[in-house]
Amino acid sequence: MGALQLVHDVIDSQLVDRHQEKIGRVDELLLELEAGKPPRVATIVIGGGARARRVGRWMHACHRAVHALFGQRVEHESRVPFDAVRCIADTIELDVEGDALDSMHVEHWLATHVIGRIPGASGERK
Amino acid sequence: MSGRTVALSDLLGRVVRDATGRKIGRIEELNAEISLEHGASDYVVTHFSVGRSRWFDIVATGNFVQPLVRRVTRATGYHRYEIPWDWMDLADPARPRVLRREEELPRGS
Amino acid sequence: MVQPAASHTTHARLALVALLVGSACGSPPPLDKQLGTLASWTATMQLAKERHGAGAITGTYATQLRDRADEAFQQASTTIGGSARTRADSGYAAAALDSLRGAIRQLEAEIGS
Amino acid sequence: MKKWGELALGVVTSIGGFLEVGSIATSAQGGAEFGYQLAWVLLLGTLSLAILMEMTGRLAAVSKRTYADLLRERFGYRFFVLPLVAVFVVSLLVLTSEVGGVSIALQMATGVDFRWWAIPTVLVGWFLLWRGNFSVVEQGTAMLGLVAISFAVGALVLHPTWPTLGRALLPSLPAHDRARYWYLAISMLGASISPYLYLFYSAGAIEDDWTIEHLGVNRITAGLGNVFGGGLAIAALVTAALVLAPRGIKVDRYEQIALVLATPLGRAGFVLFIMTLFITCFGSTLEIVLAIAYLLAQGFGWSWSENLKPGKDARFSTSYTVLILLAALPIVAGMDPLSLTNISMVVTAASLPVTVIPLFVLMNDGDILNTHVNGWASNLALVVIALFSLALLVAALPLQLLGGG
Numbered sequence: 221m222g223a224l225q226l227v228h229d230v231i232d233s234q235l236v237d238r239h240q241e242k243i244g245r246v247d248e249l250l251l252e253l254e255a256g257k258p259p260r261v262a263t264i265v266i267g268g269g270a271r272a273r274r275v276g277r278w279m280h281a282c283h284r285a286v287h288a289l290f291g292q293r294v295e296h297e298s299r300v301p302f303d304a305v306r307c308i309a310d311t312i313e314l315d316v317e318g319d320a321l322d323s324m325h326v327e328h329w330l331a332t333h334v335i336g337r338i339p340g341a342s343g344e345r346k
Numbered sequence: 347m348s349g350r351t352v353a354l355s356d357l358l359g360r361v362v363r364d365a366t367g368r369k370i371g372r373i374e375e376l377n378a379e380i381s382l383e384h385g386a387s388d389y390v391v392t393h394f395s396v397g398r399s400r401w402f403d404i405v406a407t408g409n410f411v412q413p414l415v416r417r418v419t420r421a422t423g424y425h426r427y428e429i430p431w432d433w434m435d436l437a438d439p440a441r442p443r444v445l446r447r448e449e450e451l452p453r454g455s
Numbered sequence: 456m457v458q459p460a461a462s463h464t465t466h467a468r469l470a471l472v473a474l475l476v477g478s479a480c481g482s483p484p485p486l487d488k489q490l491g492t493l494a495s496w497t498a499t500m501q502l503a504k505e506r507h508g509a510g511a512i513t514g515t516y517a518t519q520l521r522d523r524a525d526e527a528f529q530q531a532s533t534t535i536g537g538s539a540r541t542r543a544d545s546g547y548a549a550a551a552l553d554s555l556r557g558a559i560r561q562l563e564a565e566i567g568s
Numbered sequence: 569m570k571k572w573g574e575l576a577l578g579v580v581t582s583i584g585g586f587l588e589v590g591s592i593a594t595s596a597q598g599g600a601e602f603g604y605q606l607a608w609v610l611l612l613g614t615l616s617l618a619i620l621m622e623m624t625g626r627l628a629a630v631s632k633r634t635y636a637d638l639l640r641e642r643f644g645y646r647f648f649v650l651p652l653v654a655v656f657v658v659s660l661l662v663l664t665s666e667v668g669g670v671s672i673a674l675q676m677a678t679g680v681d682f683r684w685w686a687i688p689t690v691l692v693g694w695f696l697l698w699r700g701n702f703s704v705v706e707q708g709t710a711m712l713g714l715v716a717i718s719f720a721v722g723a724l725v726l727h728p729t730w731p732t733l734g735r736a737l738l739p740s741l742p743a744h745d746r747a748r749y750w751y752l753a754i755s756m757l758g759a760s761i762s763p764y765l766y767l768f769y770s771a772g773a774i775e776d777d778w779t780i781e782h783l784g785v786n787r788i789t790a791g792l793g794n795v796f797g798g799g800l801a802i803a804a805l806v807t808a809a810l811v812l813a814p815r816g817i818k819v820d821r822y823e824q825i826a827l828v829l830a831t832p833l834g835r836a837g838f839v840l841f842i843m844t845l846f847i848t849c850f851g852s853t854l855e856i857v858l859a860i861a862y863l864l865a866q867g868f869g870w871s872w873s874e875n876l877k878p879g880k881d882a883r884f885s886t887s888y889t890v891l892i893l894l895a896a897l898p899i900v901a902g903m904d905p906l907s908l909t910n911i912s913m914v915v916t917a918a919s920l921p922v923t924v925i926p927l928f929v930l931m932n933d934g935d936i937l938n939t940h941v942n943g944w945a946s947n948l949a950l951v952v953i954a955l956f957s958l959a960l961l962v963a964a965l966p967l968q969l970l971g972g973g
Contacts, residue, residue, distance in 0.1 A: 224389060226354060226376040232641050232648075234869050245640065245869035251357075251376075251391065254349035258390040258431045261378050262351065271868075274355045274645050302389060310633060327870070331882035338698070341879040346701040355646075491818065498815040499824055506827065511834040515679035516826065523821045 224308065226261065234311040235266065237318030244323055246312065247271040250299075264305075264314070266323040267297030296325035352439045360440060362396045362429075364448040370427060371396040373442060377428075394434055394442075395454060397426040426454040486538040486548065493531055493551040496524045500558035504565045514566050521562050528555050587716045588852035589669030590662065590759030590916075591801040592845060593909045596828060597819045598752045599808025601745070604728075604736035607802055609753045611737050613760025614798025616953045620924065622790035623931050623946070624766040628773035629782050631936045635770040636866035638930050639923075651763075651926070652867055654919040656860060659764045661912040663856040663895040668905030669849030672822045673842050686899035690892045693853050697888055702775040702874040705858065709851025716800050716848055718829060718840035723803035725832040726810040733806065751971025754964055755910055758917035760801065764859040766923075771862040775874060783940070807832065822906050857895070861887040910972065918964035920957035928954055 224230060230246055237243050248270035250263035272283035287295070298321040300314055307313040318324060335341045360373050375395035381388045402424065419425065429451060435443040444451065503520045506512045532552055539545045598606040624635045631638065640648040671685035696704065742749035769790075778786070807828040812819065819825055825845075829837035858874060864887050865872035871881040878885035898908065928950050931942040942950065 222379070223392075224378040226378055226391075227358065227644070228375065231354060232645055234637065234641075242869055242871040247645070249354035250351050251354060252349050252351055253436055257349075258381070258392065259352075259376075259436070260381070261389040261391070265353075266869075270353075271645055273353075275649050279649075310631070327882050330886045331879055335878050335882045335885055338878070340699055341877060341885075343877040344880070345875055346699070346877060491816075492820065494816055495818040495820065498817045499827070502811075502815055502817065502827055502831070506830050506838075509834065511830040512826070512838050516676050516823070516838070519676065519679065519823050523823050527820065 224261075229308060230261075230312070233308075235264070236311050236313050237316050237321075238306070238313070239318065240313070241318045243314070243316075243318040243321060244298075248274065249302075261302045264300045264302060264312075265297060266300070266321065267295060269295045269297055296322050298323035352436065356439050357436070357442065359400070360442050362394075362434075362442045362444060364444045364451070365446055366448070368448055370444065370448050370451070371398045372400065374400055374426070391431050393431060394429045395426050396429055396444075398424070427451040428454040484534070484538065486535070486540075486544055489531055489535050489538055490547060490551050492527060493555050496527045497551075497555045497558045500524055500555070500562045504558075504562045507562070507565050517562060517566050521559060521566070524555065524559055524562075528552065528559065531555075587713070587719070587797055587800045587804070587844075587848050588759075589666050589845070589849045589905075589909055590762070590913050591756075591797075592669075592804055592825065592848070593819070593822065593906060594752065594755040594759045594913055595801050595804040596808040596812070596825045597910075598756055599805040599810075599828075600812035600817055600819050601752065602742060602749060603809040603813050604733050604806065605740060605742065606749070606753060606756060607733060607736040607805055608739045609756045610760060610798055610801045610805060612739075613757045614794050614801070616757075617761045617765065617798075618790050618794035619946070619949050619953065620761065620766050620927065621769050621794070622787055623927060623942070623950070624770040625773050625778070625786035625790055626783060626940055627927075627930060627937065628770040629778040629786055630780055630938065630940045632774065632779075633936075634774055634862065634866050635767055635923075635927070635930075636863050638936065639926055640867050642930060642933070642936075643926060647926075648867060651922045652863065654922045655763045655767065655863055658912070658916050658919045659762075659856050659860050659863075660891065660895065661908070661915055662762060662764065663853060663860070663891070664898050664903075665905065665909040665912045666849045666853040666856060667895045668899050668903075668908055669822075669845055670853065671899055672905055673846035673849065676823065676826055676845075677842050682905065683900055683902050686896040689850070689853070690896040693850065693857070694889060694892050697854060697857065697874070697892070698878060698885070700874075702772065705851075705854045705874060706772060709847065709854060712847045713851055715840060715843045718833070718837065718844055719800050719803040719807060722829045722832045722837055723806040723810075726807060728806050728810065733802075745971075747967060747971035749971075750963065751914070751967040754917045754960055754967055755913040756801075757960065758913035758915070760798070761920060762916050763919060763923045764856045767863055768855050768859040771859070771866070780940070804828070820906070821904075853892070853895070857888045857892045860891055861885075911968070914964050914968050914972075917957075917960040919961075921954065921961050924950070924954045924957045 226249060231249055233246050235243050235245060244266040246264050247267055248265035249261060250265060251259040252262040253259050269280070269283055272279045287293075300316060300321075304314045304316055305312060306315045319328070331341075354376065357373050357376070362370050362373060364370050373394055374397045376391050377393050377395065378389040379392050381390040429444055433445050433451075435445055437443075499520060503512065503517050507514065507517045535548045535552070536545075539548045595610065598609070627638065628634055633641070639651055667686055667689055668682070670689045671682035674680070674685040674689070675682040696708075700708070773782070773786070808819070808825075811817075811828045811831045812824070817824060817827075826838055826841045829841040831837070833840065861884050862872060864870070865881070865884040868883075870883045872884040873881060899905065928947070930936060931950065932947065934941055
């Protein structure tokens with residue numbers, strides 16, 4: 221891991237967890253600014269809110285409106301410290317347990333409440 | 347670990363002015379390296395790439411028909427600035443300012 | 456920063472759309488177009504009759520074609536009066552409607568047999 | 569040996585996968601109203617699609633990433649929203665048209681109104697996606713899709729005048745109804761070059777674990793498959809030109825199109841037409857719904873694969889479940905499937921620039937493709953396609969209004 225171009229190499233890259241499962245993309249990167257020190261690449265954000273914010277204010281407003289429509293008050297967003305990055309290549313591997321991430325809330329909810337209720341949903345491969 | 351946090355996407359595309367207030371382009375890329383001073387795995391931004399045309403740079407950074415790109419850059423006098431982190435004043439992330447004059451800034455390829 | 460320019464182009468686009476929609480939807484379809492549609496359905500009925508006679512198509516399918524032709528006939532008979540400007544035009548319209556009605560009857564006779 | 573099997577399969581897939589409701593309907597309309605004259609549009613569309621598919625296939629085989637992946641990674645989410653929304657809307661429209669095509673085929677066979685068939689159609693389709701894997705979708709529909717060859721048989725039996733057809737492969741201006749001519753030309757192009765085709769193809773390359781070794785297979789699949797697919801679309805145009813045009817029949821409703829095969833081939837032709845319409849539309853339904861689900865999953869970084877059990881990629885499988893059900897609604901509501909098809913094809917044509925122009929950038933990116941970047945000839949071809957896709961975008965709306973009726 222030498223020099224990194226944050227736009228070219230990091231933001232929007234596919235993220236995988238320590239089991240190589242896809243867990244989203246780098247939707248936002250947070251930098252920490254401290255006087256007299258170079259900006260530190262601090263946090264990877266995974267979540268629809270951060271994504272919507274990048275498109276524009278109106279998209280962010282739409283995103284919030286949709287959330288309100290479904291009665292969701294909390295944004296299911298994950299903030300992973302950049303220290304957790306294990307490897308940066310075509311995908312970025314994070315040393316985390318994907319199932320424990322808050323941003324996987326919709327995936328889990330659908331898996332248990334919708335998809336899991338239909339026969340034939342479980343197992344490894346078809 | 348005190349300090350302000352700024353989102354990368356809030357910096358991207360921001361117009362950068364030099365010490366005299368002249369527009370010199372927009373932030374298009376942030377280049378980071380592993381810091382030698384902090385703990386081992388900390389990435390810090392070393393310099394900002396500031397250019398004038400995002401699309402041109404998307405095309406130009408990808409080894410895109412390199413001879414053609416080189417000819418076009420030469421013909422149009424197009425260049426990006428590579429600005430070291432400590433020359434960039436991000437006190438207001440919406441209005442980044444370089445502490446030097448445009449003439450002093452290092453140019454990228 | 457780019458707001459004013461963007462809203463200008465948006466307005467221009469809206470105006471263009473409004474103009475085109477207006478010009479396209481303002482009047483009933485012209486007479487020659489309606490006559491063409493009627494002739495097309497008349498020919499469809501004749502071909503269907505011939506194909507049914509040859510055993511190429513089923514009665515079920517021929518009936519569906521008849522129904523579509525019937526719909527075209529109904530639609531034309533309500534709108535074609537508005538498109539015909541002169542007495543001669545009205546004559547053409549009536550003749551076209553008549554021949555489609557005749558062709559539909561012939562197909563019905565063919566299916567019924 | 570395995571490679572040759574894959575190759576044959578790929579070619580078959582292309583034949584089965586390329587002729588679908590849009591091509592059948594718009595080619596029949598074109599042939600009925602302008603004879604052979606619009607054949608050049610199909611040639612142009614087929615060539616363009618072959619080029620786009622070869623490139624997206626190469627991109628996936630070399631980079632191990634799909635076109636949708638790279639659209640987001642290279643251009644950023646802010647830009648990605650544009651192709652995402654455009655392809656989503658356009659493909660959903662085309663999907664609805666395909667469901668309409670299946671329903672009409674069942675109506676022709678049974679006499680039961682097409683509206684009743686939309687729900688059963690999507691339920692069966694959904695079941696296949698739920699239980700089947702990628703090969704079932706790809707190979708199953710492709711093998712059965714070979715019935716589409718009946719169009720070629722029909723065209724040959726009618727003895728087309730080859731020199732005239734040959735001349736029609738070069739563009740010419742119409743003697744009458746200019747707006748209608750260009751409107752049909754755009755519809756036919758939209759039917760030939762659908763973004764879902766190359767998004768599905770590039771995702772399929774990943775599903776089938778393509779590597780650099782598959783570049784030859786990719787080239788032949790994209791090339792040969794399209795030759796056959798485009799050839800069948802031309803055959804559909806020829807049959808309409810020889811059966812409908814001389815009698816002055818215009819295609820206003822789907823029901824009229826069955827006559828193009830029932831006339832040269834009799835009862836067999838009638839049955840084959842219904843089978844062709846049914847199978848090709850059904851196959852396309854599965855491919856399009858997967859293509860949209862792939863786009864969403866890849867764009868947002870979800871876990872995805874048609875080879876995984878649905879519980880392993882819940883968001884992906886929920887997407888195709890919801891989408892396929894959604895596509896039935898306009899048909900159940902009684903929207904005319906032919907009008908729907910025509911509108912879908914024009915909108916498709918208008919949406920092309922947002923997926924074609926970025927491809928030009930990606931295909932020249934040495935970081936992604938190493939030595940497999942485009943040569944000058946491919947670049948030239950892609951620039952031409954990009955330019956005429958822009959022309960389509962500009963012309964689509966005015967022509968829909970002037971020539972759509």
